[in-house]
Amino acid sequence: MVKLKAGIFDIEDLENVQIEIKEIMGEKMPEEEWALMGPTPKPKIPDLRYWDRILLKRYPPFYAPQCDTCILCTMGKCDLTGNKNGACGISLEATQGRFVLLACMIGTSAHIGHGRHMFHDIKSMRGPLDKIPIDFGSEVNIEAPLTRLIAGVKPKTLADLENVLNYVEENIVQLGDSLHTGQEGSALDFESKAYQMGMLDSIGKEISDISQMMAFKFPIGPNRPLCDAGMGTLDTNKAVVFVIGHNAPPATDICDYVSDNNLDDKIDIGGSCCTSLDANRYSAKVKLAAGLGRQLKVIRAGLADCIVVDEQCVRADLLSQAKKVQSPVIFTNDKNMHNMEIRDGDDPDKIVEDLVSGKVPGVVLLDPRNVGEVAVKTAMKMKDIRRKNNWLLSDENFKKYAESCTNCGTCTYQCPQGIDVGKANKKAAEGDPSALSDQFDICIGCGRCEQVCPQNIPIIDMYTKAAYMTGRIQNEKGKIRQARGPIFDTEIRNVGAPLVLGTIPGIIAPIGCGNYPNGTRDVYTIVKEFASRGYIVPMTGCMLIDAGFQKNEEGKTVFEEYDDVFDKGGVLNIGSCVANAHIHDAAIKVANIFAQRNIRGNYAEIADYILNRLGACGVAWGAMSQKAASIAAGFNRLGVPAVVGPHSIKYRRSFMGRKDKEEDWYVYDARNGERVYVGPVPEHLLVVAETIEECIPLMAKLCMRAADTPAGRSIKLTHYIDLNQKYLGGYPDDWHYFVRSEADLPMAKKAELLQILESDQGWKIDWKLKKIVEGPKVRYDPSFDPTNIKDLIRAKKE
């Protein structure tokens, strides 16, 4: 390569010379100085390790290995039982950290892959990225808080986000490298890397969602229309196109085709998982028919005349399941092609003919613009063919199968929930389908049972039939507000003070998948309980969909009962999984707008602020995927605890605090560097709850923070105690840990609680003044400025 020095050049007689211009540096303008750059813009693996170590010291990983061996290299299989080391030297403990990092990498790659794929689609469907501005309107000035916080970049167009995505992708590769045999050997460093991965996941989600919002003009803000939700809303009088997955451009093309050709009275579009949520943001006609747990049931119920899938959380046996009910499948994403032929460029009518005739069970169409016509035409033709069949079991066959069950229990051994199908079959054989219908909701729709039944009973079909017989599916009709995306800056201004002071007791964020321990009703219970108590409840993903078809006594869903505002008692549809970046964003914006903290490249300080001040708790009651693992890691690193359902023990790792270890709960007072005991707040960072009755009070507890005012702590403690009484039948054993003075006590129970403090804890009470004289280990100081980061101490104590 010839490097030219500065000067004026005149090159003569150029012939057969190829000049490749990669980047014109003169046009690369320096970014406008919008804030001072913090200490860690675009952090790499070691840059935030000090913050991770602070978290990991207080909340060390608690491992529950799912497998005691390692089989990743050819030196194994290695028996690591009892925390032995394998042939490469890695311990079982470190192997758990390694596995967690791997899971987080898969999850992050899915979200980042979504973003990268989205950019490719946007370029082809909407034009150059630098011509698409990022503009959320006048209510949102801090347009990309995670991007500002992590990358130190204030993006103006999607091209700016693409640059940030390059940073993210490079770091994923570096973290992936650490998974190789003979690299990292420390469980704690694996966890630090999992945190790094989770942080990349969070910024990647933000990039993905902002991109799709801007490119496809998704709506923004509150007062969104109510949209149909639930399996029962699919209108089989029309041809049904059913979309599944997490990457919506193909679904938007279907919406466009239906609108452009005035086919609304002939085509019904429904979906499951995040594609339905994102397609619904594009067009409210798209029905949010099902979360993940209903995917197989919708297919096997034969509701879809054409299935269109993109990526993530799509059943790997979708094609064979769809074949059973004669539903053609269009695969639209290169990550998910199921050995079908790529047919972009072929005559759409020929593709439709091949699908309708059954010549091929499915096709791949990788250009989203090719999907709409094929999907709609296929569905319309298939409707006439498919409606001749009844895909539900006949009454006669239902009875026959129920009677053929020998109650051998083989299915129960395979069932992740351990459902006793045999018992329900017995009732069905006697003419009562109600038990099978109830199990329809508890079943997570995996289908493992059918493969092992010695009588070849199609158990999923039995569930579906029973659910129709009892009217469950027909009545599964609810309403969900269309997703609203980011929280307005004005909303943050209104709630910043009440949230930090604690008078709004917290943000409860239900997110994630449908692997619930006991059916979908638990989701409604969580949302209803916290919204009615004035918590703010922003939701994303399948948990949000599953909340949408449960109703109160008046027949209203939580989306009809509560406003979609980010304020006391609000219930919000934020959007799909990638949209849950906006929940992170809300927390960051509280630090920025309310507390005036500089967020630019300043991750640790903001996470420290959130951990100590902002009462927020995520809940993924049915977490299933690796994406849920990376999402949780991202929330946790940012200082937000999360409660997960009992199946999540299979993620292998929780982050558990120990309230009995007093030394773990000291922070600095940033004013003078004094070490101050603050009590176990929040007690855990990632914790598995066993039942919904345990989960709900636990979430209330995890909203307590070191900086709570007495009024705020009193409100939070009121809910914690009250929820314990409601769901567990008594006072919690540990409520006294959270009492700093009599001002923290719930007003209505003050005398009773003082009595208990005196009798059970030995605290001294001045009964005349109703004051605690001696006892609490934690003291409240209104000027207290808690921080876990030594560098944030403003003046060292003499």
Add this chain to the structure above:
Amino acid sequence: MAELKMAPFNAGNVPGPKMGRVTAPAVIGKMIKRAKRPLLICGSNIEKHGSIDKAIEIGKKGIPIAATGNAIVAFRKKGYTDNVKYALLTDLVNCLCDPEWKGLDGKGNYDTVIFIGSLYYLVSGVLSSIKNFAPHLKALAIDPYYQPNAEMTFGDIWKKQDDYLAMLDEVIGEL
């Protein structure tokens, strides 16, 4: 006992080379009897299979009880709370894995933990924590399921409640 299946209740739950031993109830009873610091951990399924009454019988023999999930409600309903404390299962087992933990009563960690009324897959996970990271603990499972991560466990007998209750009686008979 020989006919009891040594197959995980969740068929794919085969953790590795060290699997729980299906053990006769009387032997398990003797193990509990011999323990210096036993703890009965009752899970959210404690009302299934008639386990709650047997757990109370064990509690009345002086063995302290940790009630996880919502099991505490079942004990309160039965009016038995003498030596029963609520515990979050993962929190409890995290503490159990620490030999220096002071226990629910402040008198030190336990040497034997017995699981009953378990949510199968959840307890299987925490039994793995104990198996791999708590060599100071013996973990016994007296649910009607085979628990591969316990040191000693009943076999699968979940379809025969009377037989299961008889097995629990055998355990109790040894205490």
